[in-house]
Amino acid sequence: MAEKPLLSVRDLSMIYKTRKGAVSAIDHVSFDLRRGESLGLVGESGCGKTSVAMALLRLLPDNAQITGGQILLDGVDLIQLSEEEMQNIRWKRISMVFQAAMNALDPVYKVGDQIVEAIERHERDIDPAEARKRVEALFKLVGIDPKMADRYPHEFSGGMRQRAIIAMALACNPDLIIADEPTTALDVIVQDQVLRELRQVQKQMGMSMIYISHDIAVIAEVAERIAIMYAGRMCELASAVEIFKRPRHPYTVALMSAFPSIVGEKRPLVALGGEPPDLLFPPPGCRFHPRCPRALDICKQQQPPFEDIGGGHYLACWNPAPVVEVQS
């Protein structure tokens, strides 16, 4: 009945080796992604969301080591692939829009040339004129005047640069695009334009998308399903509506209550006490228990399993919050 997912991450674990020891950056993370679906990955700094993205592309620094799990792209485990084989995956099947991508454009080359170069690097046999035409089509797609391809990055505004980066990521028609905080540095009106374009492009090209952010408002508008991460682990994964209307994990509930909104009634914001844990020495059991208002004894000893509690709503919690309809 359900088609096989495009991407299937199973029990992914990764550490960073530092002078002081091993930092447990990702711990047994699992999720699926269907074709054309957009998944939001939410969490605060240090929760591991960017590490997951880098792991998917195998763009990890030298001191990072994947210690377990599988990353199945159409059934093929990316972890087992060699570097040359990964070159065929990057940009062609999975592509990424980085954080602070505005600085990813080389200031001494024309923007169009840089995208052409990216295309030629990943599709060796392509005809340069063909690549050029594709760049123009991409620019039109993301809402930039194709004539701007012959200009330099400093002649682009912030929002335009971000769109150029998105165009570059789409250049080889990937199946999956990973966007890591692509609009964080943009003004709100420009952010709105870029988000709209991104969603339109995604629908038009039938791509899957993983959208990473700490801003749950943006995620609410972009993602069909949302995964909440904390301290390297996945807490909850469900449809966007479920996460916002019926959050079960205490961390998810805390995030919702801590986020101000300009619509609706002005309710008091509830701050979550404490700090995220040091991943050199993560707390035993559930990593959220030191800050959790619902922590039980078992939470301090055993890590709760990440499992389906019904209707595709995944949760890792021994004492989830009761189902309370969150009013809009």
Next chain:
Amino acid sequence: MTPNGIPLVQVVGLKKYYPIGGNIFSPGKLKVHAVDDVSFTIPAGKSLGLVGESGCGKTTTGKLLTRLIDPTAGKILIADEKNNLVDLAALKGAELKRFRRRVQMIFQDPYESLNPRLTIFDIVAEPLAVQGIGTVLDREVMVAKMLEQVGLTPATSFMFRYPHELSGGQRQRVAIARALVINPSFVVADEPTSMLDVSIRTGVMNLMMDLAQKLEVSYLYITHDLAVARYTSDDLAVMYMGKIVEYGPTEEVLHHPLHPYTRALISAVPVPDPTFKRGAPEIKGSISKPINPLPRCRFYERCPIAAKVCEDNDHPPLEDKGGGHQVACYRV
């Protein structure tokens, strides 16, 4: 013209123009109108939120209010101990230094606003030391009390650490302590939470509002985030290209925006509710720098309802539309 209450801060016709190009001998003809005839009032016990996109002049306004930069024109009136209004812009030398006790600032970047080579004690005690308040022992006590008030308890375990040993949220609390230790009546907060994580942000915001009440401090809360402004400010001023285009009680402005820019801004803010259908902001073009602006409404090029009257006349003045809600628009 002014909302209720005794004015604590009254800004009148504040201007800051920067010349660009040219040199010492022939200054450039082009000027950036960073802050262009801005006026507002903050009553004692209330906070004003200053919102707008990058380049609108809000940060410059904040720096003008703390005399980090000097205004090109205008008055910055701040109430002294006897409730007389003193023009901060006209003060110099020792008088200026003494008056600085009343106005302090909290900066955006918790990583760069603390001197990495000084201990937390030195950092928080600096305003006291510079202003010559108390002996060293007195200052230790004052700093300790302040640290406890911002939630860094026990104070003794924080006093002699260095900034790099603290988290972003803790550092921002230190910055707040430093601003408040000298007991100012007015604090300019320039995006104090935008570089913090969400769950930390709320704690710091709540702290600031708590202390505003307890210590009777008023804020000018500068932010680009309308949702944050909603929670921290009693009144709201929306800035565009150096001018205030709308001004009034926060809930009123957010729920009944009158100026087309405010409407566009509000409709662009993402809402944390997947079932909420947000309309597209009605606005064209993109932000430009206010360089030698033409004598017409600054918003003319991007306005969805612009008319001939907007182009033929100079930028509209702020007009009260009732209940303290002011708008600068010919079409409303």
Next chain:
Amino acid sequence: MTTAPADTAFQIQEPLWKIRLRIAWKGLKQNWALFTENKIGLVGLGIILFFGLMALAHPILMHTVWEPNIYDPFIGNDPTILRHPSPPSPRHLLGTDPVGRDVLSQLMYSTQSEFILGLLAAVVTVTIATSVGAISAYFGGALDAFFMRLADLINILPFIALLVVLTAFFDFGMIELALLIGVLSGFGGTTIIFKAQALTIKVKPYIEAAKVAGGSDLHIIFRHIVPNLMPLAFLNMMFTVTGAIFSEAALSFFGLLNLRMSWGIMINTTQAAGYLLGGWKYWYLIVPPGLAITLLCSAFYLVGRALDEVVNPRLRRR
């Protein structure tokens, strides 16, 4: 997290200076740990210590084991040896120089002045460069322009040639030389390095915070800018020592300095007596001072490199 009432009694447990001392000690230990991670720092330090011991050992030896008549670095002469210079022997571990003086004694004696020269020049350089750099960066304008042009001028003139010309007019002893090198370096290229660093500090928000608190210009320069230049200063001192020792050696070799004894003088004596190009036979006249110069200079350089890793967190291994 609710805020605590302001009435909780706060006891002053320890005097402030004690606490600061404790923190300084902790900081020192941490920096030491970082410094020793890289072995080259230890090598450099070891060599410096070795030379330090040499300098200290000389007066002890002179008072105990060595007879002044024979081993005095200036007027000693060993009558039991017929031809000077003589190669190393049991009584003269590094032989004797053309005038009959013990080479090892000369070497050890000179170490002291080399150290003084190097460190004095370094301290003077860094003091000037830090102050001028900070003031230039902070005030800008005409003051900045003046100091930068001065630095350019000093940079344009070849250092050694300038020193040579100056020695023609003045008599330079060790201290005077140290001060001269210090002043020239201080106002020269080093100042530009410190000014550049000071410029990055000047725009930090904590400087603005100090201004808002009411801090005067002087307060900001000496309380905020200069302390943040200190790591760079220590680093720079190490490299200045190297330059100073080497410059002195070169000048002494040319016989331009009014010094009684130094490693450079030792080589000068060798050259003046015509033994410089005498081939490998007279190695003990050239290699000891040459090696000493090279080793000590390298040692300070290695320490400087290791310090770089302490000072510049980006260079550290993760």
